[in-house]
Amino acid sequence: MAKKTVRDIDVAGKKVFVRVDFNVPIDAEGNVSDDKRIVAALPTIQYLLDHNAKVILCSHLGRPKGKVNKDFSLAPVAKRLKELLPDKVINFAEDTIGPSAHKAIDALHDGEIALLENVRFHAEEEKNDPAFAKELASLADVYVSDAFGTVHRAHASTAGIASFIPAVAGFLIGKELDIMGKALEDPERPFIAILGGAKVSDKIAVIKNLLNKCDCLIIGGGMAYTFLKAQGHSIGSSLLDSDNIGFAKDLLKEAEEKNVTMLLPEDHVIADRFDAEADKKVTDGVDIPDGWMGMDIGPKTAAKYAEAIKKAKTVVWNGPMGVFEFKPFAEGTQKIAEACAECGGVTIVGGGDSASAVKKLGFANKITHISTGGGASLEFLEGKILPGVAALNDK
């Protein structure tokens, strides 16, 4: 069911509580060192200001573990926000609730902003404590959710608050739900899912869900070796999730039964140890000799994967194809990023490592959508209900 967005409600003159993701890095001088997440929230904020709302911004920053810790203060974010919106009034409240929050909000005229201090200074936030959620709700008339990175968590400011006041999606969440929702519910075909990363166990639920939806499943990264082992190949000292060999076998069978093409590496870049400086070579075929480990998909595999990706109409990618943090083993991930960039269809990159790889390689503007939430996008692909989305009002 589609969720209401800021466009579906009247916000003029209203106090609008916006849960944003201002969880940004702060440098040693106490300045925001990367403001991408703040910039990403501006369209929703600007829309609300243009429509004469009083905007109350709430976020977490880091993990202060339920205690006030000035190292995790949002004061540097307030400073950066003032630089980004120089002609706007921005009141910073030194607490998320209580007198200082009320004071900052009561002083607002329409089209002005209050930024509340780190919501995770209160242990009740992560416990989704109803009394705390009610207190947050008492600050505003309407709730807007725009922090996709936290919608998979049922916290007071991401879910609980929505039981007390009308709750709608901001533009960031709206885009995530539209694009990823369409890919999962009604994808243009062929629909290819690319999964990589270290562990099979992390991706089991995603693979299971995607096997019911996609036409082709491409596996790379450390998780591929468990599948190859399940097929009886030798994998040397490559990463192995030995508890999940049986599961990998079942999945290969399930893919066959469901007519989903499953592509596994046919060659590899191998190393004699887990090190950027290790001796490396490319295998002739699938098998890896003893004493060597698979660190990246090989060139034959990368070319085959790229060819399939370029023909797809919908691509969802989560997880690198190799140990891309080490330059000598980044080429497979790079080739896949390139293929996604060249694909004319809808391309979606899940958060986390694959998202940073795509950005680092300079392909970000050629991808339809890079999800802003690693954990959240993975749970979305698993077909799970995200508490912060479920809590929003239906259209």
Ligand code: AMP
């Ligand atoms: P994940 O968080 O599960 O998406 O995994 C990302 C991590 O998987 C990255 O840090 C990669 O270095 C790692 N990874 C990818 N391929 C391999 C591999 N062949 N061997 C060991 N680690 C890998």
